Amino acid sequence: MSQHVATRQPHKHALDVAHPPPGPGNLRAVLLPVAVVLLIGAVFVSVYLAAFHAPRPHQLRVGTTEIGVQQARLSRHLERIAPGGFAVETYPDKAAARDAVQDRTVYAAYLGHGKLLYGSANGAAVTATVTTAFGSVAHAEHHELAVEDVAPAAAGDTRGLSVFYAAFGLVLAGYLFGMTTYQLAPRLQYRWRMASLALFGVVGGFLVALIAGSMGFGALPGPFLPLVVVISLMGAAVGATTMVLLRLFGSAGVSLASILMLILGNSSSGGIMPAAYLPAWLRPLSEILPVGVGVRAMQGLSRFQDDGLFRALVILPVWVLGAALVLYLKDVYRRGVPAVAGEKSALQPAAG
Numbered sequence: 001m002s003q004h005v006a007t008r009q010p011h012k013h014a015l016d017v018a019h020p021p022p023g024p025g026n027l028r029a030v031l032l033p034v035a036v037v038l039l040i041g042a043v044f045v046s047v048y049l050a051a052f053h054a055p056r057p058h059q060l061r062v063g064t065t066e067i068g069v070q071q072a073r074l075s076r077h078l079e080r081i082a083p084g085g086f087a088v089e090t091y092p093d094k095a096a097a098r099d100a101v102q103d104r105t106v107y108a109a110y111l112g113h114g115k116l117l118y119g120s121a122n123g124a125a126v127t128a129t130v131t132t133a134f135g136s137v138a139h140a141e142h143h144e145l146a147v148e149d150v151a152p153a154a155a156g157d158t159r160g161l162s163v164f165y166a167a168f169g170l171v172l173a174g175y176l177f178g179m180t181t182y183q184l185a186p187r188l189q190y191r192w193r194m195a196s197l198a199l200f201g202v203v204g205g206f207l208v209a210l211i212a213g214s215m216g217f218g219a220l221p222g223p224f225l226p227l228v229v230v231i232s233l234m235g236a237a238v239g240a241t242t243m244v245l246l247r248l249f250g251s252a253g254v255s256l257a258s259i260l261m262l263i264l265g266n267s268s269s270g271g272i273m274p275a276a277y278l279p280a281w282l283r284p285l286s287e288i289l290p291v292g293v294g295v296r297a298m299q300g301l302s303r304f305q306d307d308g309l310f311r312a313l314v315i316l317p318v319w320v321l322g323a324a325l326v327l328y329l330k331d332v333y334r335r336g337v338p339a340v341a342g343e344k345s346a347l348q349p350a351a352g
Contacts, residue, residue, distance in 0.1 A: 036255055044263050047282070051267045055277040057085040057129055063097050063109035064088055070112060074137060081133050101150050103305040107274070110134050114143025119151025121303035123160030125273040151303050154219050162219030163302065164271025166212040167295045170204050170235040175261050178242025179254050190332045194324060197239055201320075205232025222301030226309065230301065233316035234294030238265070240323030241290070247330050265291035270299075287311075290319050 066074055067090060078086045089106060091097040094117075097109035101117050108118040108130035116134045120127055131147060138145040153160050177200050181193060188196075209227040213220040220227055238261050245253035245260070268278060268285040275286040286292035293308070293315045300307030 040255055040258055040263075043259055047263050047267050051278050051282055052272065055125065055273060057082060057276050058278075058280070058283070059087040060085060060126075060129065060274070060276040061087050061089065061106045062130065063091050063100050063106040064111070065091055065093060065097055066110065066112045074110065077137050077140060078133060081136055082129075085129075086133070098150050104151075104300070104307040107276075108134065110137065112141075114138035114141065114145050116145060116147045117150050118147060119303070120149050121151045121153045121160060121299070123153075123273055124158070125277060153303070154221060157219055161272065162212065162217070163295060163298050164266075164269065166208055166219060167231075167234065167269065167271055167291060167298060168266055170208050170231060171238050171261060171266065171291050173204055174200070174235040174238030175242050175257055178239040178257065179246060181239075181243060182246055190328060193243075193327070193331075197236055197243070197324075200239055201232040201236030202228075204235040205229070208235075220298060220302050222298070222303075226301055227298065230294055230297045230309070230312050230316070233312065233320065234290050237290035237294075237316050237319035237323070240320050240327075244323045244326045247327060260289070261291065265289045268292050269295040271295045288315065290316055 062078075064071055064074055071088070071090065075086075075088050078088065089100070091100060091109065094111055097106075097111065098117055100106045101109050101119050104119070104122070107122055107126050108116060110116055116130065116138075118127060118130050131145065135145040154162060177197075181188070181196060185193075205228045208231050209220060209224055210216060213222075213224060213227060241261060242253075242257040245257045247253070249256060264282070264285055268275065268282050268289060269291040270286050271291075275283045275292070278286070286296075293312050296308030297312035300309055
């Protein structure tokens with residue numbers, strides 16, 4: 001009987017194996033990721049430096065109860081301090097001025113004789129701006145500035161950034177959801193993908209409101225259910241928009257979504273400082289992108305008498321429903337059209 005002795009081949013290290021020289025496909029795989037991520041990084045640095053490197057107010061809304069010569073003198077003084085920095089509105093009395101600050105119609109109100117109403121919930125930048133400017137006004141009137149905080153920030157939130165970070169967490173989650181849903185289940189039926197989007201939005205809104213709200217850190221002391229609704233809609237809008245960009249532009253849509261939602265959206269959200277401090281080209285985005293609309297409503301529910309809530313309940317559903325419609329046309333309607341056309345042609349009798 002013959003015996004076969006298995007010979008053991010020596011193990012070769014990966015570096016010992018000769019590889020063919022890189023071809024055009026390999027070079028693309030090497031260079032494209034570098035180019036894409038560096039482009040996104042360059043956009044991030046450029047946008048955030050443009051927005052926050054040397055911020056100054058542009059037509060920041062402030063109020064006053066002074067009239068006539070006193071108001072004209074106040075406007076001239078503010079214009080000298082920050083040309084184009086303030087827009088002054090007149091109120092008949094202290095009560096009206098207080099209401100205007102509390103619902104964020106204005107960011108501060110000067111009552112004359114060195115008395116200033118402001119809201120620290122607007123953040124450290126606004127507080128520093130108005131106290132410095134009106135401190136100079138009061139000094140010119142030979143008064144010491146006396147301030148009253150009529151819209152205080154949450155306890156411990158000294159810089160007013162808690163809302164921004166709470167929103168950013170769900171915005172990042174929405175972006176990741178929109179990106180991974182097609183990667184993990186590219187052929188998932190439309191109705192189940194929409195159910196997944198709705199589940200993400202509702203659960204995400206509930207968790208953020210629970211963690212950041214009165215049951216957690218106390219950073220969002222507004223009414224719980226309205227906060228859940230706004231945060232859920234904001235997260236769903238970001239997720240749905242990311243899904244649309246991915247479906248329309250393929251892998252490039254992921255980069256576009258990161259620029260639109262994460263970079264432009266968060267920088268213009270008003271969570272770091274109000275839109276009045278942003279460059280003119282960035283300011284309008286805070287009024288239309290889901291992040292800015294959602295952050296303003298979250299702040300309004302928590303500190304400013306529901307400021308921005310109505311806008312959020314109108315604009316955010318438009319983003320969600322618009323994205324759902326595009327996905328329906330892309331994933332359902334257009335897939336059905338060729339099939340229907342094929343069935344009709346099959347039923348037609350052959351010519352001749």
